[in-house]
Amino acid sequence: MWGGLSAAVFLLLGHSAFAETPSDPPAPEGRTASDQTTGETDPAPLSAGAAELLPKASAYEDLAGNLSAPPSLFPFLNDSHGWLRRHGTIMQFDNMNEMMGAVTAPTPGHGYKQGASxxxxxxxxxxxxxxxxxHLQGFATHVVFIGRYGTTANRMFGDWLAHSQETYGxxxxxxxxxVMAYGEQHLFQNRLAIxxxxxxxxxxxxxxxxFCTFVNNSFCGRPKGASDSAYxxxxxxxxWALRVRGRPWRRDVxxxxxxxxxxxxxxxxxxHRTGFRLNGANIVGQIFPVEIGWQPTFRRPSGELAYPGHYKLGVAVETMARSENFLDTLGNPYADSGYSAARHSGSWSTWLMMDQRIKGSxxxxxxxxxxxxxxxxxxxRxxxxxxxxxxxxxxxxxxAARPSDTIGLAVSYVHIAKGVQRTERILLAAGKTLPYRATGLQTHQEVAELNYTFALGRAVTFEPDIQYYHNPNGQVNLRDAVMMGFKSHIEIF
Structure with a gap:
């Protein structure tokens, strides 16, 4: 794939269908989150593309002839013999909508309410x-624009960790x-892409x-814990970024x-209201991520059914300093001392992820x-x-009557850092405001989701969805919440 531009292209074009939802990044450590109003969401077109096997280079001598768009209401725009395709371009326009509402009543006494959005x-x-x-062989550009509307319903009952609607924010x-605007060059028979x-x-x-078989931001786009840093x-x-991806040993690694x-x-x-502020005036450091992945395809002896899998291990290291969640500059709890939280350089995140088809159809x-x-x-820290x-x-x-229908079930467990818990205990004892919009001690949270996706015609999908929150916002003092709703996706052209 990833030398395979058409696979990356298809996933990019269909990305809103696989889009991940935004969720608010955490507030600066040691501070309240009252000024945070946005979130993060992502269909992961490139990572998803990286999950495909590397095709032979000959298949991409004419990329435009291999571009493919998903089925749409008005397919003429991206017709294989149309003006856009003759000029090496595909343009996709789609809409995704997510409605969720709480079935259960919220915890009283905090101003929360039972509602839908x-x-x-x-x-x-x-x-x-x-x-x-x-005639720039192997070079393609990718540009994505969006417009967003509405809000997420989980905040109504006090949760700020896992947005019930991943398209929010x-x-x-x-x-x-x-959203994005970048160029990608494929070299050495598609074994290297920059x-x-x-x-x-x-x-x-x-x-x-x-991931975006699901609606909740705990899963969609990526596991929410992977985006814990606001940077x-x-x-x-x-x-601004530079990414290099290669397959130096074999096609499935x-x-x-x-x-x-x-x-x-x-x-x-x-x-960043419009995304067009490109001067880099706010650059504060660099993040260096590295990932290695294996995408095997297991087959039955008959070769009839294939069982693809994706396994990845990665780490990201930051150069900028971030506030610690417990200690101040003198090594004491900042919640007690009144001094500013200490700054810590070299924060990191690491992940191990897999998916594997175990049964064919x-x-x-x-x-x-x-x-x-x-x-x-x-x-x-x-x-x-x-x-x-x-x-x-x-x-x-x-x-058999509905071969594209899909059932999804997922569960997420998130643990709140010990430093955050120790800080909140001190602030609670002193009767002070807690960070992260918390109204009680944060310890851990579990979110479960069950959904069913089916097609309405060739370009519309509908997905009824149920979500369960145990310890909303990671707080044991908040009632569990049950949410019901749906996601719809329309591929316009």
Whole structure:
């Protein structure tokens, strides 16, 4: 794949269907989160693309001839013989909408309420093969614009850790928001790809194509724990970046590394409301992620059914200083001393992720039962979530009359860093305001989701969804919450 531009292209073009949802990055450690209003969301077009096997170079001598768009309401725009395709371009426009509401009543006494809300986005994705336009073989550009609307319902009952609607946040409340704009050059018969421009770190690293079978931000785009740092750019936020991905040994193993120039306030509207503030004036340091992945395809002896899998291990290291979540500059608890929290350089995040199809489907060659699971660990001195563990399963192609229908079930466990817990205990005893919008001690949270996705015609999908929150916001003092709703996706062209 990843030398395979068409696979990356297809996943990019269909990215809103696989989009991940935004969620608010944590507030600066040791402070309240009252000024945080945005979130992070990401369809992970590149990481998902990296999950595909490397095709033979000959298949991409004419990229434009191999570009493919998903089925749409108005397919003429991207017709294989149309004007856009003849000029090496595909342009996709789609809409995703998510409605969720709480079935259960919230905890009284905190101003919370039982209610529902709607959130969604429309997206324009453009991929251009410059071999067709300027004879630049192996070079393509990717540009993504979105507009977002609505809000997420989980905040109504006091949760700020896992947005019930992954499409919420980060869009700046403007008609057009620039998500990404970058070029990618493929070399050495597609064994090496170099990308540079405005890019989202968590679209390239710690991401995948199975996550956005789900709606909750605990899973969609990437496990939420992987985006615990407010400096990690996650769809729809982007920064200046360079990423190199290669397959030096074999076609089903890739290694990728990059440098992402972290900016202050990438989810805030002051500098990044439209996404077009490109001067880099807020750059405060660099993030260096590295990931190695294996994508085996196991087959039955008959060769009829294939069982693809994706396994990845990665780490990201930051150069900028971040506030510690417990100690001050003198080594004492800052919640007690009144001094500023100490600054810690070299924060890190690491992840181990997998998904594997374990059962095929004779009804749908692309279907079957797929298991996913993984662990995310974060630097405990600066993190809000110091670890996350998640498990899930999807089942597609189980009903002959509806071969594309899919059932999804996933569970996430998030642990709050010990330093955050110790700080909050001190603040609670003193009757002071807690960080992270907490109204009680934060310890751990579990989120479970069950959904069913089915098609309405060739370009519309509908997904009824149930979510369960144990310890909303990681707080044992808040009642568990049950939410019900749906996600719809329309591929317009």
């Amino acid at each position: 709607n959130a969604g986005q429309y997206a324009v994705n453009i991929v251009t093969d410059w071999n067709r336009l300027a 980060g869009g700046g409340n403007v008609v057009v928001h620039l 990308a540079a421009g405005r890019m989202s770190q968590l679209s390239d690293f710690a991401s995948g194509s199975v 990690y750019s996650s769809y729809p936020a982007s920064v 890739y290694v990728e590394a990059g440098v992402y120039f972290a900016e202050e306030g990438i989810y805030a509207t002051a500098q 004779r009804i749908n060659p692309q279907g079957g039962v797929t298991l996913m699971g993984g662990v995310v660990l974060n630097e405990p 600066t993190a809000l979530r110091d670890r996350q563990i998640y498990l899930g399963a999807t089942w597609k192609g189980f009903w």
